[in-house]
Amino acid sequence: MHCPDCGHEHTHVIDTEPHESDLSVRRRRECQRCSFRFTTYERPMWDALxxxxxxxxxxxxxxxxxxxxxxxxxxxxxxxxxxxxxxxxxxxxxxxxxxxxxxxxxxxxxxxxxxxxxxxxxxxxxxxxxxxxxxxxxxxxxxxxxxxxxxxxxxxxxxxxxx
Ligand SMILES: [Zn+2]
CATH class of the missing domain: 1.10.246 (Serum Albumin; Chain A, Domain 1)
Incomplete structure (x- = not known):
């Protein structure tokens, strides 16, 4: 995951929080170069309904x-x-x-x-x-x-x- 601020390719996860109902996961990340913090959401995608x-x-x-x-x-x-x-x-x-x-x-x-x-x-x-x-x-x-x-x-x- 590239840093949205400086574009650096290494960021690390500082917090992971699974959502209770919809299978998504929220992650707080921090850039290893500029320390910019941001959040990503991950959710599984199926090929079909x-x-x-x-x-x-x-x-x-x-x-x-x-x-x-x-x-x-x-x-x-x-x-x-x-x-x-x-x-x-x-x-x-x-x-x-x-x-x-x-x-x-x-x-x-x-x-x-x-x-x-x-x-x-x-x-x-x-x-x-x-x-x-x-x-x-x-x-x-x-x-x-x-x-x-x-x-x-x-x-x-x-x-x-x-x-
Ligand atoms: Zn950065």
């Missing part, structure tokens, strides 16, 4: 995995391949816009379910029941009621499936 899972572990973001989760939710539902691709693309784009290296898996779940809900109510329920890991039937019913209410609002009556 990382996902922090509920158990705290971190793994690289995977489009395939995201697509797989959505495909399981839309199985045997009238949702075509291109709609699934659209959700994957839109979700990935939105994550990248956030300009962060680590996103919580819950956030991805929220982004996907929001879109899935607009496409197919049943697929939405399946999806959230997996990613929110419902443990109580009551939680499941609450989501289901919300979807059914929305459909009544949209169509003015209960939907009948004739296929």
């Amino acid at each position: 990382q996902v922090k899972k509920r158990d705290g572990s971190i793994e690289p973001f995977s489009r395939e995995k995201l697509r797989g989760g959505i495909e399981r939710a839309v199985e045997k539902r009238p949702v075509d391949e291109s709609a699934v691709s659209e959700i994957v693309d839109a979700t990935e784009a939105e994550l990248q816009e956030r300009n962060t290296q680590i996103v919580a898996s819950e956030l991805i779940g929220d982004l996907v379910s929001e879109r899935l809900r607009a496409v197919d109510g049943v697929a939405y329920i399946r999806f959230v029941s997996v990613y929110k890991a419902f443990s109580e039937p009551e939680e499941f019913r609450r989501e289901l009621d919300a979807v059914l209410d929305a459909e009544l609002d949209d169509h003015g009556g209960p939907e009948t499936n004739t296929s």
